[in-house]
Amino acid sequence: MARGAARERARAAEVADLPAAVGRALETMPDAEALPGVWASQRTDPGLLLSGVVTPEIPWDEAMAALDVPALLLTGDRPGSARVGREGLATAARNPRITPVLIPGAGHQVRRSDPETFYRAVDPWLAEVLPVG
Incomplete structure (x- = not known):
């Protein structure tokens, strides 16, 4: 609270x-x-x-295991800011549909923290899962 x-x-x-x-x-x-x-x-x-309820009530590991669509999960590792972090990525990586990406030094707002690295991760992932033409 x-x-x-x-x-x-x-x-x-x-x-x-x-x-x-x-x-x-x-x-x-x-x-x-x-x-x-x-x-x-x-x-x-x-x-x-x-x-004070700002996250789903389902445990993280269950939510990640249940995801049945391709997903790109980006997180930083800035203490006090990154919401998922290394441990959350490790949990998510157990699901083959999730592509986990750690952006070192980034916080909660990964794109704002490091836009170049963000787009280097997002653009090829989108091209793979949503091919044009």
């Missing part, structure tokens, strides 16, 4: 000072994503944040 309460306090602070929220967003993400990102954060359900 504490984590959810902290997220709700951060959201409330953004609502209270939108110009500052936009300024912070512009410092950390591409301009084209800053305004939509702040807009989306303003529409987050405070009750959901306060609940």
